[in-house]
Amino acid sequence: MYACIDLGSNSFHLLIARWHEGSYDIVERFSEKVQLGEGLVAGGMITPAAFERGLSCLDTFAKALARYPIEHCWAVGTNALRTAANAEQFLARARKKGFVIDVVPGLDEAALVYAGVISALPSDDVSRLIIDIGGGSTELVVGAGQHRLQSHSMAIGCISWRDLWFSDLPQSEAALSQRLDDAAEASAGIFAGVAGELATTPWQEAYASSGTAKMLSAVCAYKSQAQRTTPGVSLASLQALKTDVMRTVLEPGYSLPGLKNGRRELILPGWAVLNGFMTACQVSELQFSPSALREGMLHYLAQASIRGESPLHVLRAQ
Template identity: 35%
Template sequence: MYPKNIVPESTPKDYYAALDLGSNSFHLLIGQVSNNKITIIERYSTKVRLGASVVNTGSISDEAMQRGLDCLQEFSEHIRQYPHCQIKVCGTQALRKANNAHYFLVEAEKLGMPVEIIDGQTEARWIYKGVSHALPDNDEKRLVIDIGGGSTEFAFGRQNKLHKAVSLTLGCVTLREKHFANGAITDKAWQSTKKAAKALLQEHLEEITGEFDTVYASSGTAKLLKNVCVENGFSKKHIDRNALKSLQKTLMKLSHTDDIDLPGVKENRRDLLLPGLAILLAIMDILAIKRIIFSKTALREGMLLHMHEKTHRHQQASSALASDV
């Protein structure tokens, strides 16, 4: 990362800014792409909880909307350091579902941040692109899973070639609001959470079934579960079912999510740990997954690559047109 007050020399359209407006957090990634390699310049994440009220009311609350707009304003100030920067702002499940999303879009446009609400399959495709780009160029069949605040994406492929992309309306924020809204940890809440996750997965079993040799999981939920398992000695490096069951046993001894005080768990993620755990355990059970490898790259890296590829195609087309004149 460059010092905040020093911007390296650049050429027009040398920088890309990807903004991922999730149901729980907003993320900004600024980077460069050269020789098909991503160089990360800046990363920012802010917990906005845009989708918290959408679960029960169908609408983004006034408070959440203001938090989101404040965050976009802050992100725009970071981006201004890079005068030749292409920007892409993508809204995901909360903005797909909220009946008042258009109000947010109008206000974001006023900030110079036009938002594109992408569908779940596009989200899954770009997640796969971002994850597979950072993996070895081998012949393994890959399954990439991304558990978000409002949805979970599944992407099957080999190397950089995507074979199938699926998005389900199953997320940590959604399950928290339905089963752990008051923070109380009870066996009833846990069982109902896992039952709800399994029911939705079973309903879409044919869609999420495919061939894979290795399973990768990306983004905040996977990172949280991997970190807490490793830092508490439940696993050495990756996520496996025994580690998650050990974590479940530890958490179920507590009375409230506020009591979760484990290495690897940030205070502002405590309330999402059990819903995320329930979703991942349900997925591993239904798809018979033994081990999951955490991927540091995900949607935002996929967005950067998408922008770069689009720019490159445009430049090639312009060059071809000029040579014909």
């Protein structure tokens, strides 16, 4: 059995699976909102509260892992553990609990995301644009089949954007509207830096993975009063959500259909980041991919176990 642990800037995830003859069966999935990247923009460090939340989550994961005969386990850390000044202290505490964590660069993270997304798609050579908005960074890949044609890791995510733009929320509609517009414009400015390069590799389909995309896809589906056969987000539907997004702040009792309470604080920054990306890169529609980094980790972990190599070595050899 295989276990993949994804220590993200917003959530920690654990995936346990059986791999057999090139395919896998998911046995368990665990996810906990740790927000390891909380306050990182301002202080440059994992805060004491986030530090303890992360360690507590690892204790929960250890209990889950103990229930299964795990043969191969891989733990990966992403943006918060790449950038925090006290990341090594966290990694050392994790090692004492039995978790050896590979902190991967953004481009390795992008490769894992791409492998995860295409694992759930037809085996063909259709060119696809993949975006994964995390808590502290956003990964972009254009690829065809197993081939990544270009990859990018951008220093923007839903937690960092929340802390930067929405830590003190305006209470007037006009001021909040301006704040959202400013945050979306700043997001577009970041993605404009790669828009030209992305355009040199045309794609036929676009997919978005992970929590922000899942959240906005669900809200758009409810808003349109239709369950789409391919869940996703159009730029038009996203921009039409602006008033509803602001109501989550201006009217505390307002419940936005499709939005889970645990994601409520991330609806504004998530909206701004995705809106900025789609505007800057002229993406009119995205499909949501339920497969993401964890499934990509599983793909490389399975190959590594067969070859007797480390999953990072296998990943970087391709």
